Amino acid sequence: MFYVSEQRNIIDIYHPAAQEYHSLLNSIGEFCEEEILHGAKRIDQEEIFPADNLVETTKRGLFALPFPEEYNGGGKPFPVYIAALEMLAKACANTALHVSIQGMICEGIRLFGDDRMKMRLLKEKGLVEGRSLIAFALTEPCCGSDAKSIQSRAVQMGDRYVLNGSKMMITNPGESDYALVFAATRRGISAFVVSTAEHGFKVMKTMPKLGFRGNQLAAIQLEECEVAREDLLGEEGRGLEYAKHILNVGRITIAAIGTGIAQAAFEKSVNYSKKRKAFGESISQFQLVQEKLSDMATQISAARLLTYYAGFLKDQGKDIALAASQAKLFSSESAIKVCDHAIQIHGGYGYTDAYDVHRHWRDARLLTIGEGTSEMLKLLIAHLALKDE
Ligand SMILES: Cc1cc2nc3c(=O)[nH]c(=O)nc-3n(C[C@H](O)[C@H](O)[C@H](O)COP(=O)(O)OP(=O)(O)OC[C@H]3O[C@@H](n4cnc5c(N)ncnc54)[C@H](O)[C@@H]3O)c2cc1C
Incomplete structure (x- = not known):
């Protein structure tokens, strides 16, 4: 069985009346085993972005599992989502990686975005469900661990910000509809939700790498990239x-x-x-x-x-x-x-x-x-x- 007994025992510890979660997780396990597992080797060897798997994952509600129902989320406990992600990774880690990245960004928007941003992006654009995809763009050529030293800049001009700079080693920017981009502003580092179709958002050549070969790793060039004031996540300087x-x-x-x-x-x-x-x-x-x-x-x-x-x-x-x-x-x-x-x-x-x-x-x-x-x-x-x- 794909849903192993130890997972079941742990879910029981946290949710003593967890029968509904066991049947859900069993069916997710069957989905991972029957529909995801068989393509994992090919995705790695031929470096295929697992778009079809992600579509199926969306249909099964895996992206949405832990999010509130008001955003079309599944309203399930976080350990249930964790158990589902574990099985997805066991079947195909390349598929699980984007679900994981998207999940953390959605949670950031849920926690820090205003109501308008949450409704527009999480619900209408379908980020919670995985109907559109988003990348996380913090790392730069100069700095990864030392994130406070990033050099990209965002300058406010009326009701817009203009972003310039470069990002390095970003997962799937060219496969995503949006990116959460961090850049320095007058009040400190801020975070912006940028459409990847925006003029001035340029995805550079893919970098070959050791593993997770089904996921794209690329640099981004921001050249006079304009975003609306409403695309600032939360408050300026708190990125x-x-x-x-x-x-x-x-x-x-x-x-x-x-x-x-x-x-x-x-x-x-x-x-x-x-x-x-x-x-x-x-x-x-x-x-x-x-x-x-x-x-x-x-x-x-x-x-x-x-x-x-x-x-x-x-x-x-x-x-x-x-x-x-x-x-x-x-x-x-x-x-x-x-x-x-x-x-x-x-x-x-x-x-x-x-x-x-x-x-x-x-x-x-x-x-x-x-x-x-x-x-x-x-x-x-x-x-x-x-x-x-
Ligand atoms: C496949 C892949 C996917 C990635 N996807 C993304 C993504 O989607 N978005 C994104 O923003 N970034 C992404 N990254 C970048 C990743 O987050 C960074 O590589 C990571 O944070 C480390 O930064 P760095 O590579 O600049 O290493 P550095 O920060 O330069 O560190 C180099 C080494 O020095 C060590 N070091 C640094 N500072 C200290 C210290 N104070 N004490 C002790 N040791 C220290 C580090 O631990 C490391 O071993 C990805 C990277 C890879 C390889």
């Missing part, structure tokens, strides 16, 4: 504060993707180890292989618990900075270890394309970098620990 909230939500979803990727690699390893024979026995009988399987299972369980717990805190309206950072740090680092073990258990075949195992490792490798590197998350976790003292 970095908003980015922190948005990224906290994103970190929980990235942790879910890490867990899903690791689960896929683990299940392949269990199956392979039972079938592969050496010295007259299945390799699953060798204790050194069992040690790896044991480590993998334990890392995944711990990552899953931290991740769903952070999702639960979010639903409770609690501060998620610590839990989201811990979940993302642990899940992403674990996913790399688990996928590395998976390659080793598959022996030489793990290094080839035969069982499509190295895709999981290549995808997992991004997760300790994007949306806060492991180093930056460790600094943040230590900062929060020292503050509490």
Whole structure:
């Protein structure tokens, strides 16, 4: 079964009367297994943006799951969304990545946008449902972790802002209808929802990369790019504060993707180890292989618990900075270890394309970098620990 028993047990902890969520998650699991999984290898190998999968994902209501019904959201608890994302990532991490990015931006608009922006973008333009797509554009050639030093500028001219500058390593700007763009204004860094069709918003050449090859990675050039005053998210000068909230939500979803990727690699390893024979026995009988399987299972369980717990805190309206950072740090680092073990258990075949195992490792490798590197998350976790003292 794609919806594994441990996911079910955790959902039960947070929602004791969760029968309706189990049947929903079971059906999402079947959808992931029957309709998404089979295309994942091809999406990676041929570097295909998973547009068809995203359309199906929209139809199934996965993008919309945790958002309020007034924006055509599914109104479901965040851990249910996390469980769905985990399964989507297990089937095809390339498909899960855009759902995750879009989810965190929608949450930012929900939290900080005015009523008009929320109705227009979340509901009418269908961002909550995934009917239109949005990219997140913070990183610049000069700065990633050091986001406060970004150099793009937005100058107000009457009822418009004019943006100039460049963004680097942005996921799917050319596939999206909008981008949430951060730029410095008179009062500090601000965030703008920019239509990618806007004159002056130019998507540059795609950058080849190690994993997540179905997602485009590109630079953006902003040249006298005009946006209306109403496309400013919230208040001028509060962009970095908003980015922190948005990224906290994103970190929980990235942790879910890490867990899903690791689960896929683990299940392949269990199956392979039972079938592969050496010295007259299945390799699953060798204790050194069992040690790896044991480590993998334990890392995944711990990552899953931290991740769903952070999702639960979010639903409770609690501060998620610590839990989201811990979940993302642990899940992403674990996913790399688990996928590395998976390659080793598959022996030489793990290094080839035969069982499509190295895709999981290549995808997992991004997760300790994007949306806060492991180093930056460790600094943040230590900062929060020292503050509490
Ligand atoms: C596939 C992919 C997709 C991406 N998608 C997006 C996207 O959609 N939108 C977006 O805005 N960005 C995106 N990024 C950019 C990503 O968020 C940045 O790469 C990341 O934040 C790190 O920034 P950097 O690459 O500039 O590294 P740097 O910030 O230059 O860091 C380089 C190294 O130094 C370390 N370091 C930096 N400062 C410290 C410190 N104070 N203490 C200790 N170590 C430190 C870092 O941890 C890292 O190991 C993406 C990147 C990739 C690879």
